[in-house]
Amino acid sequence: MLRNTTLFAMLLALFAAQCSNSLSTPYCLTTMGDGVSSTFSNNFNCTQVTVSGSNHIFQSSNLPNHKSYYYGSSSNLYEALPSGNTAAGTNKISSQNLKYTIPTTPTLKSGTLTGTQAGYVSVGITANGLAVFNNAAAPPDNLSTEALTFDNYAGHPQNSGVYHHHAAVTKVSSGMTNAALVGVALDGYLIYDEYCNSGSGSNFLPTANTNAATGNSATDSVGDSATSLDRLHGHTATTKHLTTATYHYHYMLDPTATIRTLLGSYFRGVPGTVSN
Numbered sequence: 001m002l003r004n005t006t007l008f009a010m011l012l013a014l015f016a017a018q019c020s021n022s023l024s025t026p027y028c029l030t031t032m033g034d035g036v037s038s039t040f041s042n043n044f045n046c047t048q049v050t051v052s053g054s055n056h057i058f059q060s061s062n063l064p065n066h067k068s069y070y071y072g073s074s075s076n077l078y079e080a081l082p083s084g085n086t087a088a089g090t091n092k093i094s095s096q097n098l099k100y101t102i103p104t105t106p107t108l109k110s111g112t113l114t115g116t117q118a119g120y121v122s123v124g125i126t127a128n129g130l131a132v133f134n135n136a137a138a139p140p141d142n143l144s145t146e147a148l149t150f151d152n153y154a155g156h157p158q159n160s161g162v163y164h165h166h167a168a169v170t171k172v173s174s175g176m177t178n179a180a181l182v183g184v185a186l187d188g189y190l191i192y193d194e195y196c197n198s199g200s201g202s203n204f205l206p207t208a209n210t211n212a213a214t215g216n217s218a219t220d221s222v223g224d225s226a227t228s229l230d231r232l233h234g235h236t237a238t239t240k241h242l243t244t245a246t247y248h249y250h251y252m253l254d255p256t257a258t259i260r261t262l263l264g265s266y267f268r269g270v271p272g273t274v275s276n
């Protein structure tokens with residue numbers, strides 16, 4: 001009985017702590033199920049991760065764990081936009097029910113690559129549980145114009161309240177030059193900030209690829225080497241988390257967006273699925 005009472009008190013305290021968290025500090029619920037890869041359990045938060053068959057399932061309310069202009073001026077998580085930026089219309093952050101089914105062992109796509117603009121609600125998840133959008137803006141804008149609506153953490157919501165990053169994830173990697181893991185794409189390949197680290201040396205800047213990403217053939221992987229990137233700003237190399245050389249993406253100058261982005265126009269791998 002004593003044990004039950006103690007457990008009940010602990011649960012009450014936990015519940016109270018979570019309630020007060022959601023009122024006074026950014027919402028962030030992190031759970032890691034049995035068998036989740038240590039790459040995710042050690043580096044991801046604000047998402048609930050489980051393993052189902054050959055996939056990792058990531059679920060997220062997609063609420064930023066930081067202040068944002070787009071929480072709205074009545075929120076205690078509100079802060080002004082960076083100097084020089086303007087609001088993305090009246091868009092406001094709202095809670096989502098995003099569920100990503102991402103292959104645990106990603107595979108390179110052969111033949112025709114899958115476009116990152118093919119109607120996905122999100123094309124990846126950041127290491128702080130937020131949606132990744134690709135290198136395109138809503139027409140007729142281009143992303144370099146749309147970047148002027150980013151908040152202080154380089155994200156913004158679209159018109160139904162889905163907060164997302166096309167570019168820097170500064171809450172995860174300040175300056176984006178730490179060779180930090182900043183997310184995972186829907187195809188299961190990891191996304192790093194601008195710098196790479198083979199796991200045994202110092203951080204280095206991979207050589208960017210300036211080819212326009214217009215083709216959709218998987219055979220066009222020109223530039224992919226241990227120290228340079230292909231047109232999807234990815235390459236095959238070891239990292240602190242990948243002990244055998246494996247494809248991964250970097251936040252890098254994107255020829256289509258004309259600014260640095262997390263992903264390009266195509267997935268290099270076979271994408272999983274996402275719902276909201």
Ligand SMILES: [Zn+2]
Pocket residue numbers: 133137146156157158164166
């Ligand atoms: Zn956007």
Ligand SMILES: [Zn+2]
Pocket residue numbers: 192195196197206235237239248250
């Ligand atoms: Zn790399």
